[in-house]
Amino acid sequence: MPVISSKGLQMPESPIRKLVPYAEDAKKKGIQVFHLNIGQPDIETPEAALKAVKENDIKILSYARSEGSEEYRKKLSQYYRKNEVEVDHHDIIVTTGGSEALLFTLGSVTDFGDEIIIPEPFYANYNGFSVANGINVVPIVSSIDDDFALPPIEDFEKLITAKTKAILICNPGNPTGYLYSREELEKLKNLALKHDLFLIADEVYREFVYDGIKHHSILSLEGMDEHAIVIDSVSKRYSMCGARIGCIVSKNKNLIQTALKYAQARLSSPSYALLASEAALETPSSYFENVIKEYDARRKVLIEALSEIEGVKVSRPKGAFYCIAQLPVKDADNFAQWMLEKFSDNNQTVMVAPASGFYSTPGSGKNQIRIAYVLKKESLIRSVELLKLALEQYPD
Template identity: 55%
Template sequence: MLVLSNKSQNMPASPIRKLVPYADAAKQRGTKVYHLNIGQPDIESPKAVLEGLKNFPSNIISYTHSEGTLEYREALASYYNNRGIDVTSSDFIATLGGSEALLFIFGIIANPGDEVIIPEPFYANYNGFTCENDVNIVPVPSSIENNFGLPPVEEFAKKITDKTRAILICNPGNPTGYVYSKEELEQLRDIVLEHDIYLIADEVYAEYLYTEEPFTSILSFPELKNHAIVIDSESKRFSLCGARSGAIVTRNQDFMGVAMRFAQARLSPVELSQYMATLAHNNVGNYFEDCRAEYLKRRDVLVNGLKEIPGVIVPNPKGAFYCMIQLPVDNAEKFAIWLLESFNSNGETVMLAPGAGFYSTPNAGVQEVRLAYVLKTEDLVRSVEILKEALEQYPGTTR
């Protein structure tokens, strides 16, 4: 009899994409669906990238060096240097988005059965990436009442065992939009140095902050030279989700030597993607400022609208373009399916990402959903109207 691996049975479905069949069926019935479930910006990619694709300087799409083209890695180094972070092109390995970076990192630092401590809720695919590497997540719960801020550092210390290999954070946070302060990062710095483990930071939303405080990268702590590993991606920075261009960033050259073997095993990152990302970095202009202003406007429209709905708990995101909210419903996934299967408002509905998939603790986040404010403001206004009406009609509303 043909069999499938135990790992395949444990691989979780994406809460961001698992409801796609319901959305497709709704569209086939003629219902318009507002996609708040996925972080796919509708902001255009940089014009220099779109124009540059028309003038790609070769008649062959080729392999590149396994670590990525020198042009791309130098562009990344310049980008980091301009943010006050002292790195060189040798501190980068280009990857197929942040996803491959995470797969490489878990495969390099951990053996099967080893542990990574992660504050939850966290980016849902961490569950999948750790599953692929037979690594166990040890969650440290954060609280919606505290805007999903860093849990007390003592809670991390309690979780550390001889199998702990790293603490992983997402900063700014997906799905919460929380931004860790320098003081919070200093607490994590101290604990990883004390226990001689890695501090991994998913910093792919670093350009999109809505606070007066500057962003603090874990790479800004020189004492973490051998402990800090950053996951980078162009997907959200330049609205290049489909390009699949990212990088591992670390000054730990022993780690990079092993990462290079992983990179060689998959041959090379994509030449066109690196070309596009290099063009974006070399022609950035006011792109970040314009995008940041637009996302801030969208955040305020969505958050202020949600706060007007009775029973909805809405933290105020400080960065990225997500908010994790609590709904007055019996079960957020059931509600999300009901929105697509059984409800419409004048032929329109919304698609949400159920919150439970952003946790590894069983039965956590069952009333929560993640919303992505990546749609234009008029669509967000309409989405809030639909959500308010749906909560008034949903049989499982609990308020």
């Protein structure tokens, strides 16, 4: 029998999607499932983006440029300038989602056996992207006790070896919702400069920040032109997850030229999605004001409700639309599956993402879950009621 590659066998399951078959079985039984497992916003996509696809007069749906059209990249650079990031269109490679941007970036800056340092818990697919590129994730643990703030910079430095090529952060964070301060980013900057490392920041949730706190891009840090790489996407910003359009942004010309070769190898991003993404850049600021106001309200409702459940500890996110909750169970994977297979109240149950898949350290996060507050407030309140009932009935 032909043998599957060890790399393929090492690819981790998605903690976000691996329980989907159990959710589908529950729905077949007539049970309503509240999906808190996936960051799929229920916010409407900007009308301008949808119109660009519906009302175009394209006769031949041809290839786009591998790096994205010059017009789109120029508009993207204007968007970044509005956000105090001075880049031009030559500093941007358009990709098929933020996922491809990460794959191209890791492929461009690492060789087989190299290492990247990532504060954990982190976006689960960072593990998969690393396995796909044959590189090793070196985790540094952050704690729910301080809402997953940046670990001491001395702890980072202890992990740096001759194989270390980059530090990767998500800001604001998925799955934690943590927002790094300017001071924390400066510490990472100094470390990257001292050891000649890349600092990669996944900034796809840039718009979603709360409590009057400001988001700072690593591209705004002085002296980082050769070291800073930003990963971005339209998916969450404009509620366009299905468009699969992202980008790499960096002033490092060698990095951009190398990533372009990866982009050329896959030919181009999807043309209709590029049309929609370019049109989305015309979205008025009022759209974001309303969206952020709604997410902030959901955040407060969710955190307050979770905090009232005995034995539950919850982080307090400052950005994105996720939080980590620590449950009074031994194994959150089993608990999440049990809720879909054997628990319901008034024919309703809830689906969450077990947090162990957001860690690289074996055994970490076993009693934690990630919750995406992408449902309306009433649904979030009911979901927490169901979670509370499930914890009371769970035969742990």
